Amino acid sequence: MTIEAFPPGLLLILGAVLLLLLRGRAREAVTLVLPVAVLAHLWTLPDGVLLQFSFLGMAVEPLEVDALSRLFATIFAIMAAAGALYAIRQSRFLEIIAAYIYAGGAIGVAFAGDLITVFVFWEVMALASTMVLWAAGNENAWKASFRYLMIHLLGGVVLMAGIVAHVQAGNGTDFVAMKPEDVGTWLILIGFLLNAAAPPLSAWLADAYPEASPGGMVFLSAFTTKTAVYVLLRGFPGAEILVFVGLYMVFYGIIYALLENDMRRILAYSIVNQVGFMVTGVGIGTEMALNGAAAHAFAHIIYKALLLMSAGSVLHMTGKRKCTDLGGLFQSMPLTTICGIIGALAISSFPLTSGFISKSMIGQAAVDSNMAVVWFLLTAASAGVFLHAGIKFPWFVFFQKDSGLRPKDPPLNMRWAMILFAFLCIAIGVFPGTLYALLPYPVDYVPYTAPHVINILQLLLFSGAAFFVCLPMMKRTLTISLDFDWFYRKFFGILGKEFSYLGVDAYAAAWTALERRLERFITRIFKHHGPAGVMARTWPTGSTALWMAILLLVYLLLTYV
């Protein structure tokens, strides 16, 4: 057993628990200082394995530091700090505690040197993020949190099966690059991908996140999917299947986001879309691509949090979340509007923003690897991103028609959090060298070349023009889009009765036949296993005696076999 440093993830978790003991101003102060202290601590850590012990006869290394893990841990800590600043006065305190535990889990995964540690922190994240959802404190959030928890525990189960099989096959617990070639590694990959919101279970994200509180969704957007990107980067660089999975996610996100009317659901789908870019980068697997995926994850956390902070501010001040109810807010919420636009520009990879210097690396890597089709699709998708997140979100929320709403900008702490992240978005875009220096591999990529800048501007200009030309078609109506989550929502809904999902929509008719069959199945289970069912009834004594006789008979007969 060696202990050279205390794990930063655990520090954040323990600190969060200790916050429960504090009250008033002291609590606020410690809340804001804690993630900064964690950040300072993790930057003092040297490279290498700093903590090691044995558990269940296996080597466990909860603290192994290198450039990649430091990069992710850094952005997780920054995110925790800014998120807490944003949410500290408005959210329930439980939410901050849960979010810190959640962030601590993410940092723990980032520094995990072995699969056991990954799994432990993985489950910590699943539970803590569910608590973040609960903290919204309304019925919808509660139900969504149950679906969310079930999906993530399922993912945890798959991951655990994979890890056990991996260990069983004699590969040890060390968390190093793997190839999906046997059952163990495949299961691990599936477990990882589930948290990245990969198909076919992408829907949990857009189902659950928008139900969180304004501050809660800012936290949720950052950690789960990006730890998944991190573990893919570390565990499966260059796994070809990830290219296809990533591309699917990119377009899935765009299409659903374009159909969506709820502003925070739009942004939730765009998380899937952006994570798709990263997953594709991991799949390409060259140093440039991996650097690009890591840098994009870093940049994405900041601008997506910024977008969600501005959407959250709108929700907080107006209580409305549908594009059709909003509009014209720029007059009374100038700061929120500006920050929202900066985030929107960053996600569209506009030059001089963080998105520009990170996403282009993935595209460049596709070019370098002679993956013309991948490059083409990624470029087309960039236009799509600009449509759904870059223009659609700010246009419908802040401009468009005048909804008559005249909310003020949000309270001071929320404003400062937005300003901080807006500043970071631009600072990274203007000085890419700082971020590039943190990346795991040396970078010899120059984003600001004339052809590249012109290329991007053309792309954005034309897709922007397309948006306004097609504006009548883009007008959102009051629709609810149906997704794969319907299956498990419905399934668990009927199973638990209490958890039944009430959203009836026009598309449902198409599924009635299936639904009826499912209902019959559940009814049958209930008939046999319910309190009065054959399995749960208080049986007459004789029946057990009969069973004993039957079993005895079976045993006796089998001796003749």
Place this chain on the structure above:
Amino acid sequence: MIASVHFPILQIVLPLLLAPVCVLLRGARLAWFTALTASWGAFGIAVALLYDVLAGGPVSYAVGGWNAPWGIELRVDAANAFVLTIVAGIGAVVMIFARKSVEHEIGDSRAYLFYSAYLLCLAGLLGVTVTGDAFNLFVFLEISSLSSYVLISLGKDRRALYAAYQYLILGTIGATFYLIGVGLLYQVTGTLNMMDLAQRIGGQEDLRGVHVAFAFLTVGISLKLALFPLHFWLPNAYAYAPSAVTGFMAATATKVSVYVLLRVFFTIFGVDFSFGQMPLGEILMILAVAAMFAASTVAIFQNDVKRMLAYSSVAQIGYIVLGIGMASVTGVQAGVLHLFNHALIKGGLFLAMGCIAYSIGSTHIRDLGGLGKRMPWTAAAFVAGGFGLIGIPMTAGFVSKWYLVLAALEQGWWWIAVLILLSSLLAVLYVWKVVERMYFQPAGGTGETVERAEAPLGLLIPTWILIVASIWFGIDTRLSAGAALEAAKTLLGAG
């Protein structure tokens, strides 16, 4: 030290002799104090024995100086020293819980009956565990069973009587099956000592008598450990028994029966016969998987939380038996380890239910609304125990699940590993149902202010001892997994 030589018998004699003392003393306080002394004394001895055995190998004790195979031998090896520690430990912790709980649910006037029956039951269970004699085991089994019928029937609900009666009938049939099996073995071999039996059965495996004895023993013990589908007595017995009894029995009685099963399969008949000649592995596997799914599904729909936990016990026994059915060192280790972990988890959960029954007077799910505010410590204990049932990392349940999956994969049983993990998701459903009610639903009344109604410390402390232990053994597995490994090696004759 001279006394240490007599530890194996003192273990049983202490509670056995103090049981009638409780009756003589009559006073609830005095009887409780006597029982407390006896149970903690037994626990101390059990721990000492465990250390002795792990350090110096099996301990054999000839009762009355009569040597085996003529006399009764008490034999403690790694396997039963471990089980002894669990049983005596739970017995001791529940005894602290018992004072308040019994005062509330049974009343001071009849409390002495409870304490003496409790001690008899404890003595019986310890005796079953410690003895090396097949017939003597039956005697102790009956001591523990008869006293447990009494304990169950002390429940407040009138259905407790029927539950106890049903358990009495079925338990007696089970014990009779066991006795028939032992009789047949005696007929074939002429001995009752387990070690001696094991030697003499060797070479006579083809005799019909041995086969029939095996069948009777297996079915008889399967009933005592509530292996699906012979579990029908268990839910009612657990649901309607007094809280302290449920906590005690859930964590010990079925576990001791599992131990007997291990003894019969591995020590008396041997692995080659049990799993080679008899198709035991397959049968146990099917029944275990059926238990895991059917009982968990029933648990989801239960409205009384005690009954829900009882069904969950049936499912958990499925996991234990599944591990045993693999007949490999890892498999048996997983089974024995889960036996230990589940005793802690389920003991803690049932005690938490005891706290709720004390304060609210009901364990029905509809009465648990708002409990997160009214009884924060009890509710938190339930959540922590629930995590253990699901098998969240850093709880004991996770360690069990880990070993079980490892053992299944070692056998190449892919789909079994998947089933184990999937069925653990069913536990999420029934635990969630209770957690939701406790934390999200308001208290039953309409808008009345929620007053704190936390259970007294006398109930909370033992509950939390078990819960903390279940978390402790999820993190530090050296003792539990190590002892379970020793036990498995001893049973399989590999170490």
